[in-house]
Amino acid sequence: MIICRNIKKSYSHGGRRKQVFDGVNLTVSRGERIALLGRNGAGKSTLIKLIGGVEMPTSGKITRTMSVSWPLGFAGGFQGSLTGYDNARFIARIYERDYADIRAFVEDFSELGSQLKMPVKTYSSGMRARLAFALSLAIEFECYLIDEIILVGDQNFQQKCRVEMFEKREDRAMIIASHDMGFMRNFCNSAVILHGGTLRKYDDVNLAVDNYSHL
Amino acid sequence: MAKGSLHQLRNSWAVQVRVIHALMVRELITRFGRENIGFLWIMAEPLMFAGLVGLLWHFTHGTTEHGVSVIAFVATGYIPLTLFRHCVARSVAAFTVNQSLLYHRQIKVVDFIMARFIIELVGGMMAYLFIALFLIIIGEFPIPSDIGLLIAGWMLYGLFCFSLCLILAPLSEVSETMEKFIPITTYIMIPFSGAFNMVSWLTPAARNFLLFSPFVNATEMMRKGIWGDKITAYYDPWNPIVCSAIFVSIGLILCRRVRRILTVE
Numbered sequence: 001m002i003i004c005r006n007i008k009k010s011y012s013h014g015g016r017r018k019q020v021f022d023g024v025n026l027t028v029s030r031g032e033r034i035a036l037l038g039r040n041g042a043g044k045s046t047l048i049k050l051i052g053g054v055e056m057p058t059s060g061k062i063t064r065t066m067s068v069s070w071p072l073g074f075a076g077g078f079q080g081s082l083t084g085y086d087n088a089r090f091i092a093r094i095y096e097r098d099y100a101d102i103r104a105f106v107e108d109f110s111e112l113g114s115q116l117k118m119p120v121k122t123y124s125s126g127m128r129a130r131l132a133f134a135l136s137l138a139i140e141f142e143c144y145l146i147d148e149i150i151l152v153g154d155q156n157f158q159q160k161c162r163v164e165m166f167e168k169r170e171d172r173a174m175i176i177a178s179h180d181m182g183f184m185r186n187f188c189n190s191a192v193i194l195h196g197g198t199l200r201k202y203d204d205v206n207l208a209v210d211n212y213s214h215l
Numbered sequence: 216m217a218k219g220s221l222h223q224l225r226n227s228w229a230v231q232v233r234v235i236h237a238l239m240v241r242e243l244i245t246r247f248g249r250e251n252i253g254f255l256w257i258m259a260e261p262l263m264f265a266g267l268v269g270l271l272w273h274f275t276h277g278t279t280e281h282g283v284s285v286i287a288f289v290a291t292g293y294i295p296l297t298l299f300r301h302c303v304a305r306s307v308a309a310f311t312v313n314q315s316l317l318y319h320r321q322i323k324v325v326d327f328i329m330a331r332f333i334i335e336l337v338g339g340m341m342a343y344l345f346i347a348l349f350l351i352i353i354g355e356f357p358i359p360s361d362i363g364l365l366i367a368g369w370m371l372y373g374l375f376c377f378s379l380c381l382i383l384a385p386l387s388e389v390s391e392t393m394e395k396f397i398p399i400t401t402y403i404m405i406p407f408s409g410a411f412n413m414v415s416w417l418t419p420a421a422r423n424f425l426l427f428s429p430f431v432n433a434t435e436m437m438r439k440g441i442w443g444d445k446i447t448a449y450y451d452p453w454n455p456i457v458c459s460a461i462f463v464s465i466g467l468i469l470c471r472r473v474r475r476i477l478t479v480e
Contacts, residue, residue: 056475
């Protein structure tokens with residue numbers, strides 16, 4: 001379970017303040033796949049970062065009783081100047097996994113070949129997505145946080161994700177931010193709409209998507 | 216309950232040790248690469264500084280000063296000073312440049328400071344050992360008379376540098392003006408670092424004033440450990456210990472505060 005209790009988050013810069021969340025509550029249970037819906041700037045990425053522990057809420061408490069992945073997105077998680085292999089070794093070290101296993105899985109899943117010997121900053125966003133998914137799948141989390149990135153992959157990668165993530169690991173919880181409504185309807189079993197600093201949860205994804213499109 | 220929390224503490228300790236190890240390896244690869252002498256470069260700069268400045272002084276000030284070899288004296292002062300300067304430089308914006316790693320929850324901001332500090336400390340101590348061995352061989356450096364005191368002085372010097380990093384790193388994230396003052400501050404610090412003189416060479420008033428500086432106390436300890444009865448040293452080991460303890464407490468609080476408001480891209 002992940003429990004977010006009365007989360008408030010605001011950013012201040014140069015005397016200005018932006019309130020992103022004003023007392024938000026959310027509970028994520030095992031096996032729940034939550035579609036995160038919201039306009040640009042509604043706070044989808046911020047919510048994912050708060051749940052992932054990348055940023056801290058201004059007030060409120062987040063309790064995690066299952067292992068949560070780092071947010072899989074366009075930025076973060078990797079050191080751009082290091083190669084794919086070096087990043088894999090670093091992640092194997094900090095998550096206390098055997099590097100040989102991780103390496104084998106990453107080579108197989110990401111299909112990046114000799115690109116893994118190049119610095120990550122030379123990767124395209126699709127290649128980053130492959131590496132991020134490969135590593136997080138190799139480590140095995142009980143909850144995956146996915147920020148937009150799933151749709152940048154090509155057909156072959158999306159097919160792999162479907163099998164590895166949504167079929168083999170359908171017992172895992174997921175929080176997915178995306179603007180692809182067809183994908184959300186197919187894969188998620190609940191939904192959340194972020195709007196104006198508040199959060200509303202729906203058990204019916206289709207209803208949520210319909211309400212969202214009328215916002 | 217007590218047993219449970221002790222177990223938890225031990226687990227967390229193991230995690231932090233692993234993280235710091237991984238961060239150090241990563242830092243060494245990004246900074247020095249795998250080519251030629253690789254991470255041995257960390258001792259190149261302090262070595263060159265100490266060696267060349269020592270030689271310069273050797274020719275401008277004469278071979279000995281107050282009865283000790285000038286080259287050895289400069290080396291023992293300059294290498295700790297480079298440690299201090301590198302630590303300061305490395306802690307500025309340490310959180311921002313490493314922010315992509317904050318995506319992994321087990322990595323704490325203090326780990327960044329710790330990893331960088333350990334690398335600088337090891338580099339400085341290696342350079343110190345290297346130059347001392349070289350100077351001993353050519354007869355410019357005595358066999359240390361009290362190696363324990365020398366190491367204790369090093370440890371206190373390092374501890375105080377570390378406590379400074381803990382304060383500078385979070386402050387540099389919240390105030391950009393602070394960054395501008397760092398070069399001049401580290402320069403002005405030189406007379407208060409004890410690097411180029413013993414306090415016994417000074418007037419009693421100046422001596423009492425300089426002995427407020429933890430750096431001076433630690434440097435006096437190192438030099439006493441090397442030259443023993445040949446020199447007069449004034450020091451109080453409690454000065455660096457107490458100063459570091461206060462700075463570490465302030466620094467840890469600042470790190471915690473700043474981490475809460477840190478915006479990660």
